[in-house]
Amino acid sequence: MPTNNQLALTGRKIRRYKNKRRALQNCPQKKGTCIKTFKMTPRKPNSAMRKVISVKFKDWKWQPFVFIPGDRGQGGKKGGKGKDGKEKHPVQKFAHVLVRGGRAKDLPGVKYSAVCGKLDVKRLESRINGRSKFGVKLNRERPGEHIYDKKYKKFHYN
Numbered sequence: 001m002p003t004n005n006q007l008a009l010t011g012r013k014i015r016r017y018k019n020k021r022r023a024l025q026n027c028p029q030k031k032g033t034c035i036k037t038f039k040m041t042p043r044k045p046n047s048a049m050r051k052v053i054s055v056k057f058k059d060w061k062w063q064p065f066v067f068i069p070g071d072r073g074q075g076g077k078k079g080g081k082g083k084d085g086k087e088k089h090p091v092q093k094f095a096h097v098l099v100r101g102g103r104a105k106d107l108p109g110v111k112y113s114a115v116c117g118k119l120d121v122k123r124l125e126s127r128i129n130g131r132s133k134f135g136v137k138l139n140r141e142r143p144g145e146h147i148y149d150k151k152y153k154k155f156h157y158n
Contacts, residue, residue, distance in 0.1 A: 021101040021111060023057060023064045029115060032057045032066075034095045040065075042106035050107055053114070055097055066097065067104040067113045070124045070134050095120035 002012075024030050032055035039049040051068040068091060091097065091114070098115040117123035117135020124134040131138070 023060055023062065023112065024099070024101060025060070029098050029100045030057055031119070032097050032099050034091055034093060034097055034120075035063055036093065037091060040107050040110070042104075043108065046106045050104065051091075052107065052110060053091055053097065055099055055112075057099075064099075064112050065107075065110045066099050067107060067110050068121065069113055069116060070127070091121055097121055 019026070034053045035056050036054040038052055038054075040052045042048060042050060053066050053068060054063045055066045056063050096119040098118040098121070099112050100115050101111070102113045103111045104113065114121045115135070116133070121135075123136050125136060127134045127136045
């Protein structure tokens with residue numbers, strides 16, 4: 001705690017805002033080019049292979065790590081389904097990626113995530129819950145999903 005004399009001489013210092021997403025440069029999203037795709041293992045209690053890409057921005061000297069959201073199985077060139085029946089991500093070298101803030105909590109050093117359904121990152125069509133994070137449109141024909149009832153003016157399940 002400073003004394004009155006110390007406050008009279010120097011005053012209080014204003015705390016500066018620390019930007020946690022420096023690579024985005026105060027933008028909500030930024031377009032970048034994929035330099036390298038690889039898999040990372042998460043921190044202690046979790047165990048999986050998370051898909052991560054290294055992205056180069058046009059006007060930024062560093063290459064931040066970007067997490068590809070969604071469990072997409074074995075990564076492949078054309079997308080489609082892997083051996084385990086899960087969707088593959090078609091992100092490969094020199095693919096264009098839209099990057100947003102949002103860290104993967106169990107991956108050290110990964111502070112950004114890719115936007116699904118934009119540019120070269122495909123949407124996950126198999127998602128039913130939390131579709132907005134994975135770029136999935138509302139499919140009214142598929143059973144078990146939301147259907148809009150005009151009579152009651154609300155959604156219900158099939």
